[in-house]
Amino acid sequence: MACLPMAIALASSGLTYCAHLPPGLASSRWSHAPMLNAMAATETTPTPATLPEELELRKRPNVVKRAFTSTFFLLINVIVLAVVYPFVLGALAYGKIFDNERRRASDYIVQIWARLTMTLFGAEVHVEGAHHLPPADEAVIYTPNHCAFLDVFFLSGFLPRRFKYVSKVENLRIPFIGWAMCFAKHIAISRADRASQLKTLKEAIATLQNGNSLVVFPEGTRSKDGVLADFKKGPFTMAARANVRIVPISIVGTHLYQPPGTVFPFMRPRGIRIICQPPLEPPEPKKEAAAMEATRHAILSALPASMRPASDI
Numbered sequence: 001m002a003c004l005p006m007a008i009a010l011a012s013s014g015l016t017y018c019a020h021l022p023p024g025l026a027s028s029r030w031s032h033a034p035m036l037n038a039m040a041a042t043e044t045t046p047t048p049a050t051l052p053e054e055l056e057l058r059k060r061p062n063v064v065k066r067a068f069t070s071t072f073f074l075l076i077n078v079i080v081l082a083v084v085y086p087f088v089l090g091a092l093a094y095g096k097i098f099d100n101e102r103r104r105a106s107d108y109i110v111q112i113w114a115r116l117t118m119t120l121f122g123a124e125v126h127v128e129g130a131h132h133l134p135p136a137d138e139a140v141i142y143t144p145n146h147c148a149f150l151d152v153f154f155l156s157g158f159l160p161r162r163f164k165y166v167s168k169v170e171n172l173r174i175p176f177i178g179w180a181m182c183f184a185k186h187i188a189i190s191r192a193d194r195a196s197q198l199k200t201l202k203e204a205i206a207t208l209q210n211g212n213s214l215v216v217f218p219e220g221t222r223s224k225d226g227v228l229a230d231f232k233k234g235p236f237t238m239a240a241r242a243n244v245r246i247v248p249i250s251i252v253g254t255h256l257y258q259p260p261g262t263v264f265p266f267m268r269p270r271g272i273r274i275i276c277q278p279p280l281e282p283p284e285p286k287k288e289a290a291a292m293e294a295t296r297h298a299i300l301s302a303l304p305a306s307m308r309p310a311s312d313i
Contacts, residue, residue, distance in 0.1 A: 070264055076120045081176060084113045092183040101210040106184035107162035114157030123269040125154050129276035133247065136161055139208045140245045140279065143235055145299050145307075146217035147226050147255035150265060154254070154272055155215060163213040166204060166235075169196070185212075191220070201238060208242035218295065226255035226307050231296055236288035246291060248277040248298035252307070275302040 091105035099105065118125070134140050142163060144155060152165070165181075169188040172178040187203050190196035204214060216235035223229050239246050252273040257265040277298040283291035300312055 066266060069266075069268075073121060073264055076117060080113060080117045080120070084109060084116070085176065085180075087112075088180045088183060095183075101207075102212055103183070103185050104162060106180070107164075110156050110180070110184060111162065114153045116157075118153050118157050118269075121268065123150075123154075123272070125158050125269070125272040125274060127158050127160070127274045127276070130160055132276045132278045133161055134245060134279055137211070138213075138245070139211050139242075140213050140247050141208070141235055141239045142213065142215045142247045142249055143218045143295050143299070144215065144249035144251050144274075145223070145228050145303070146219050146221065147223050147251065147307075148258040148265070149222075150254040150258050150269060150272075151217075151251050154251070154269075154274060155249075159249075159274060159276075161213060163215050164207060166200060166214060166216045187214070197234070201234065201241075204238045205242045208238070208244050214238070218292070222260065223255065224260050227309055228296070228300060228303060228307060228312075231292050233288055233292065236283050236291045236295070239291065240283040240285045240288055243282045245279040245282055246295055247279045248295045250275040250277065250299045250302035252303060255307075273302075277302070 087109050088106070091103070091109045094105045095103035142155075142159075142161075144151060164184065164186045166187045166189055167181065169190045172181050172186065172188045185207065187200055187207065188196075189200040204216075208214060216238065218231040218235050219229040220232045220234075221229075236246070250273070252275065253271055254269065257267050257269045259266075280291060280294055280298070300308055
């Protein structure tokens with residue numbers, strides 16, 4: 001939910017309905033049950049994706065279409081927010097009384113919130129390799145690459161596990177969305193404040209030990225062009241000190257629909273892939289660099305050439 005704050009701030013740029021998509025992204029709408037059954041039966045390693053040339057060019061719809069789709073996206077988010085928020089407050093009350101450390105009811109409301117928003121918007125996503133995911137009751141650190149605000153919508157709504165985000169503190173200050181993040185006990189970090197970073201580390205270790213999984217973007221921020229950026233050490237230090245496994249996740253395609261500089265996606269997201277890699281064992285203390293490199297290699301293994309640094313192509 002760390003990027004769900006965009007759902008309230010909806011305004012100018014947007015996405016358009018595409019009547020035609022290149023074959024590389026043409027796909028049926030998501031259907032969780034058959035998809036997960038198929039993945040469970042197939043233990044093959046995901047292969048790198050290819051991105052259609054038409055989308056690589058990032059052609060934008062005209063101003064009228066952008067305004068129309070932005071308004072449509074705004075309407076969807078306002079309606080979903082109004083419908084879901086009473087349940088957000090109910091989950092908060094339940095969590096404080098019965099589940100104060102995990103606030104799991106809040107996590108499920110977040111899943112419904114994100115999935116409903118993306119479904120009404122007509123987005124399409126494929127979750128691959130779900131059979132690699134650890135048991136739902138095992139606390140782990142998920143480490144996806146990060147290209148767009150859309151990443152959080154898709155992870156929160158479609159990854160079949162519940163978790164908290166480590167999110168920049170500004171996100172938790174946004175009315176309604178940020179409040180809901182606080183209710184669910186997501187973890188805030190101030191990138192410019194060393195004391196805040198140490199506090200975040202302690203909170204992250206505590207929440208992992210309480211049975212919560214975390215999503216931490218190892219790049220620290222969104223990639224500017226979809227290409228995998230350098231990793232930060234923080235997530236791997238968290239994993240080492242809490243003695244939890246790391247689950248690398250490759251996200252393919254979101255940057256094509258919401259490039260840097262746009263408030264909203266300018267096309268309806270289709271053909272998005274969330275690829276779950278096999279878990280890595282907890283890093284040894286003071287040997288986080290090896291885990292960081294293994295995680296990076298796992299994420300790169302499913303990214304198309306256009307999302308890899310030149311040195312890794």
